[in-house]
Structures are given as structure tokens and as C-alpha cells.
Amino acid sequence: GAGTVQATTLNPTTANVTLGNVSKQNNDVSQTLDLGGTSTDNQVTGVISNGAPLTGANNISVLKTGTSTWTLSGANTYTGTTTVNEGTLTITQSTLADTAAVGVLSAGVLNLTHASTDTVGSFLIDGVAQAAGTWGSLASSATNKTARITGTGILLVNATTGGFSNWSTANAGGQTADEDFDGDGVKNGIEYFFGAAGSTFTPNPALVSGTITWPKSASYTGTYKVWTSPNLSTWTDVTTAAIDNGTSVTYTPATGQGKIFVRLEVTPN
Template sequence: ANTYSGNTAVNAGTLALADNAQLRFVIGANGVTNSITGSGAVQLDGDFAIDTTAASTANGNSWSIVNVGTLTETYGATFSVIGFTNNSGVWTMTAGAITWTFTQATGVLSVSSGGGGGYTAWATANAGGQAANLDFDKDGVSNGVEYFMGATGSTFTANPGLVSGKITWPKDPAFSGTYTVQTSPNLVTWTNVSSTVVGNTVEYTPATGQGKAFVRLLVIPN
């Protein structure tokens, strides 16, 4: 795959980014990135690989990746932004309280964080804006728990099972809110139990010999 990451100027003819080829954009301080510029045409059928490792994530920062004011750009059906979810030409990626948005119509990548992030931003990008107690993708895991675990998109998310005598949930370092592990003998009455944080996980070890018990993670995001 083509992973070229320099500036690209198209001043005549047409630049074609073929399906499965890549252009890499390295995001830095506000407004600092390599980009596609010029007065020619671009046919985008491949992938944008956007590297946000060194990006400034202050709320409202933005970067012009494709200069739509002077270029004639066409996005093909196979175009994608790696790691992002598409909604009618608006591509989003959420990690905890930070949401990245690339908009084809403007060619601009932007970031929202802090007050504009958290569960609200995550739910907008990944759960149709639904409340935390609902299950947008109907996989048996509530939106709040998926947010807690750092899940993105609408793919199937598995509830953790009992492994080596304990249940372990991954915990997104950017999660904002409160959580409690609870148990129940009948799915009606729930009791809070102690859990342990181990790195970026939360662990619960059920007592042995207690008979049938159900376990859940109750998440109340900010």
C-alpha cells in the first residue's frame, strides 16, 4: 500500500488514489498537517490513514487535509478513513472524551474534547445518540458498558465471561463517569460488590460455593 505522508500538490490532470492504496496524514499542532492542495482533480478510491499520535487535542482544533476550495475532488465508493466510522461522508473516531471528525465536503479534520466529549460525543459517533442504558447495536451489551470498555462502531461486543475464576472488563483510560460491579441471585435484586482495578481493566472474583449468581457492570457515564 502507498503510505506516502508528504504534501501533495495537484496542479494539472488527475491524481488517482486507487482502492487499497493509502495517503498518510500526520497531525500536529492546530492547523499543522500535510495535505492535498492545488487546482487539479483528485479521484479518491483508497484510504486516508490519519496519524493523531502527536496531535494537539484542544477542543475545536482543526486541520485542512483536502483543499476543496481549489481542487476538484471525487470520493469513490471504496474510499475510507482507517479507524473511522462513516455517516454520509462524515467520518468520526472516538476515544474516550476525544472525538475526531473528517468531513468530505470541507476536507477538514477537527477534534472535540472536554465538555464536548465524554459519553455524549461517544454516543453520537457510536450509538445513535442513545442513552447509556440502551443497547444501540443489540448485542446484549449496554451503550454505557461499551463506552466504558472503549468499544467503537456498531460491531458485536462480547460480555466478558468467567476466566480463571474471575471476570475482567477492559476499561478505557479516557472513560469519564462511575461504575459498580453488582451481583444478583435472580436478576431482580442487585447488590454492589467490590472489584479491583488492574492496569486498564476492572476485575471481579466471585466467591466460591455460593450457588448460582448473575454478575453485571453498572456504568453511569458523565
């Protein structure tokens, strides 16, 4: 049946799940539909949509976790990210948002069973933004081929539809990522990563239940790193220990190491 989503995780293990329409609850925050589990014939047959209100970057993102297989067969209209961390996500229609990011990790497969070319804002493999142009399976006619994509569909990565340059023109007077357009002490690149402008957000999130969470815009294109330091002098790259949930990045410091400083470094493109 139909349903609403607020950081919802579906984790079928002993049976398959079929959903109809899915939409965001009527509140002004970004939300994630986490499709997990281990069963192999799960489906969302209806439309996944942002719902209302739709303002700024507040939308639905789809996150595929677990070894399960999920199929999205509706004429989806959601505009958030689509990320395959593990297992297989099959998409039967070319309805990915033209400006959104699509990402696949090494344990995941994006299976495009339509026969179309679907425009997206960016394509990331293991968190690294890939070149603009067409992307497809190893057997496809795409310019760029990867084992992370299967099926007959092709992604057209159109960097001109989004990216930092467009964001900066609209929000930061065309300045560079290292400048601070609004003088709030937060560089433009960080504001672009957060999907926020001005001083209406928290640039230095607190440790909550042992975890630090940074918001991440569904439209962000580029790379990022998480660093730790015991003294603000020597820094260690701990990006591989961070978790990218599509609309946020979390890091949980190891216990028993005393005082530690954590910073987020972004390199937008």
C-alpha cells in the first residue's frame, strides 16, 4: 500500500516486500527511504515522491543497504540522491532527477533495465565523483563503462545541470568555495555541502550518542574527507570510517582515545 517516509528503514529477511506509492511526510526536512534486508524480490511498484512541502533541498533520497534486491518500477518523481551501498537496486524507468546525485559503492549494483538514457547531476563510485558523459554497464554503448552498473539503461552525467558553480551563482555571488560570501565564518564550499546558505544552520555539530552528523545536500557534487586529530596539529584521514547516508555523513570516533578533534573537508566540483 501507500505510505509516508521519515528516515524509514525496510529490512525484509524471510519474506519479500511490495510497496505502492511512497511520499515524504508533510514536514520541512529531507528524508531517506532505506531499502535493506536480505530477501531478493522486494518492490516499490508505485511512485516515490517528495510530497509536500517541497522547499530547497528538502526531499526524499533512496538508500539501498543490505544484500537484498529491490526493484523500483514506478514513474518516480523524488529529487534526492540515489545511493546503492550494498546489494542490487533495479530501476525500470528513466525517472532519476536530472540534478540529483547517484552513487554506488563496491558492494552495490545499480541495475537499469529500461532502454533509455537517464540524465543525472552527478555519478559517484565509492564516493568519488566521476566524469561527465554517458555511463553504463560493461556491455553497453556508453562512453564510460563500469561493473557497478548492469542492464540496458544508461546514465548521462550532466555536470552543467548542477554543481558548485550554479550554487555559488545563486547563493554566494559567484565566489569560490574557499571564500565566505555572507561573512558568517563558514566557507561557501561547506554551505554548499550542507545545502544551506546564511547562518541558519549549525556548522559545527555536537557529539550525540557518540556520533557526529553533518547534513549533506542531495545536490552536492564533489568529494569530501573526514579528519581527526588529538592536538590540532597532526591529522589522520578517517573518511573510510564515515558513513554516507545520502542526505548526511556520520562519524563515530573510537572510544578510549581521549580528547579528539574532528573536521570535515569538502572539495566541490
